[in-house]
Amino acid sequence: MGIPTEPIGSIPRPPALLAALTDHAAGRIADTELATAQDQAVADTITRLEHIGCPVLVDGEQSKPSFATYPITGLAGLAPDGAVIPFADGHTRQLPRLTTGPFRYGVHADTYLRAARRHTRLPLKQAVIAPSALSLLYPGDGIDDYPRKSFIDDLIAEAEADIRGCLDAGAHAVQLDFTEGRLSLKLDPSGGLLQDFVALNNQVLERFGAEERARIGVHTCPGGDQDSTHSLDVDYADLLPKLFALKAGNFYIQLASEPDPSRVLDVIATHAPPEARIFLGVTDPIDPRVETPEQVRDRVLEAARHLSADRLGTCDDCGFAPFADDTSTSREIAFAKIAARVEGTALASEALGL
Template identity: 75%
Template sequence: MGIPTEPVGSIPRPAELLTAMADHAAGRIGDDELAAAQDRAVRDTVRRLEETGSPVVTDGEQSKPSFATYPLAGLDGLAPDGVVIPFADGHQRQLPRLTAGPLRYAVHADRYVRAALRHATVPVKQAVIAPSALSLLYPPDGIDGYSREAFLDDLTAEAEADIRGCLGAGADSVQLDFTEGRLALKLDPSGGLLEQFVALNNRVLERFSAAEQARIGVHSCPGGDQDSTHSLNVDYAELLPRLLRLKAGRFAIQLASEPDPDAVLSVLAKHLPAHARVFVGVTDPVDPRVETPEQVRDRVLAAARHLPPDRLGTCDDCGFSPFADDTSTSRDTAFAKIRARIEGTALASGHLGV
C-alpha cells in the first residue's frame, strides 16, 4: 500500500465562505445561510482533496473559527484578555480567559466528522484541540468557587468526550493539535510547563484502550499563522523526547521547515515508541513556494535513512489556515502542495519498494 500520507487539518476557506462569515458576524445573514455556505465549503474541500489522490481527507476545518477555540464558540463565562501568543513577524493571537465554571464545550468536533462523511468516499480524519491548549484558559489568580483542580477534571472529561465523539461518529483517526508543546519551552525553558502539558494530555489519553490509542495521533509544530511561526527558534530536541511519551499511536511532526532535519530525525529514531508511526512533514505551508514531487521524494528518502518505512508516513508541516481569517496562503496553493506531497510520497514508496 506504500507509505501512508495524510493532511494535518485546515485548508484555506473559499472566498464565498469568508464573505458569509463576515456577513453573519455583521448580522446580514442568519445561521441557516452560514451553515449552507459552510457545507458547500466542506463539500468542495473533500472533493478537491480526493481529486489530489489523498487516501484520507478532512473537513479542512471550514466551519471552525480556529483550530484552538472551536469548543468555545458561543460559550458564556469568557473574557477576551487571556494568554497572548506572539509570532515572529510581530502579530499576535490571544486566547480568551475563563471567568466562571464549570467548563463545558459548547461545540464538539464530531459535528465536523459527520459533515465530512456526508461527502467523502475515503476515510475521514478529524483534528481536535489538545486539552493542554485549553488549560491556558484558566487564569493564574484563579476563579472564585471554581478551583484549578475542578477545572482540570472538567477539561479532562470534555476532551475525552470530544475524542470519543469523533471515533463514534466514524472518524478513521483523531489528531490532537499540540502546537503549544514547543511554545511551552519558549515560555518556560525549564521544561516545567511542557511537563504539565504532557501529563494533562496523557491524563486524557490514558482513558482509551490500546486499540483506541492506535487511532489517536498528536500533531506538533512551531505554529503556522499568517506565514509566521511562534516557536521555530526553540530546539526541537528539547521537545521530542517528552512529546513522544504521549500515549498515542501516531505522531505528525513538522519537519520540512526545520533547518537541520537530520538532527530531528535522529531524535525521532531514538525515542519513537515501538508501537507508534511517525508522519513527517514534507511540505511547508508557511513557504509560498510549491514543492515538487521530487523534493518531497527526497525528503521522504532522507527520513527513511533514520526510520523504517513501515513506521513512516508523511504529512504537511502544519494546517494551512488554522485561524479562519488567515488568508496568507491561497486555496489553490494549498491543494498544489498537497498534490506534491501525495505524488512525492508515492515516488519514494516506489524507490523503497514498499
C-alpha cells in the same frame, strides 16, 4: 500498501465563505446562510482532495472559527483578555479567559466529522484541540467557587468525550493539535510547563485502550499563522524526547521547514516509541513555493535512512489556515502542495519497494 499520507487539518477558506463570515459578523446574513456557505466549502474541499487522490480526507476546518477555539463556540462565561500568543513577525493571537464554571464544550469535533461524512465515503480524519491548550483558559488568579482542580477534572472529561465522539463516529484517525508544546519551552525553558502539558494530555489518553490509541495521534509544530511561527527557534531536541512520552499511536511532526532535518530525524530515531508511526512533514505551508513531487520523494527517502520505512508516514508541516481569517496562503497553493505530497509519497514508496 505504501507509505501512508494524511493532511494535518486546515485549508484556506474559499472567497465565498470568507465573504459570508464577514457578512455574518456584521449581522447582514443569518446563521443558516453562514451554515450553507460552510457546508458548500466543506463539499468543495472534500471533492478537490478526492480528485487529488488523497487516501485520507479532512474537511479543511471550513466550519471552525479556529483549530483551537471551536470547543468554546457560543459559550458564556468568557472574557476576551486571556493568554496572548506572540508570533515572530509581531502579530499576536489572544485566547479568551474563563470567568465561571463548570467548564463544558460548546461544540464537540464529531459535529464536523458527521457533517463531512455526508460528502464522502473515503476515510476521514478529525483534528481536535489538545486539552493542554484549553488549560490556558483558566486564569492564573483563579475563579471564585471554581478551583483549578475542578476545572481540570471537567476539562479532562470533555476532552475525552471530544476524542471518543470522533472515534465512535468512525474517524479514520483523531489528531490532537499540540502546537503549545513547543511554545511552552519558549515560555518556560526549564521544561516544567511542558511536563505539565504532557501529564495533562496523558490523563486523557490513558482513558483509551491500545486499539483506540492506535487511531489517535499528536501533532507538533512551531505554529503557523499569517506566514509566521511562534516557536521555530526552540530546539526540537528539547521537545521531542518529552513529546514521545505521550500515549498516542501516531505522531505528526513538522519537518520540512526545519533548518537541519537530518539532525531532527536523529532525535526522532533515538527517542520515538518503537510501536508508534511517525508522520513527517514534507511540505511547508508557510513557504509560497510549491514543492515538487521529487522534492517530497527525496525528503521521504532521507527519513527512511533514519527510520524503518514501515514506521513512516507523511503529512504537511501544519495546517494551511488554522484561523478562519488567515489568508496568507491561497487555496490553490494549498491544494498544489497537497498534490505534491500525495504524488511524492507514492514515488518514495515505489523507490523503497513498498
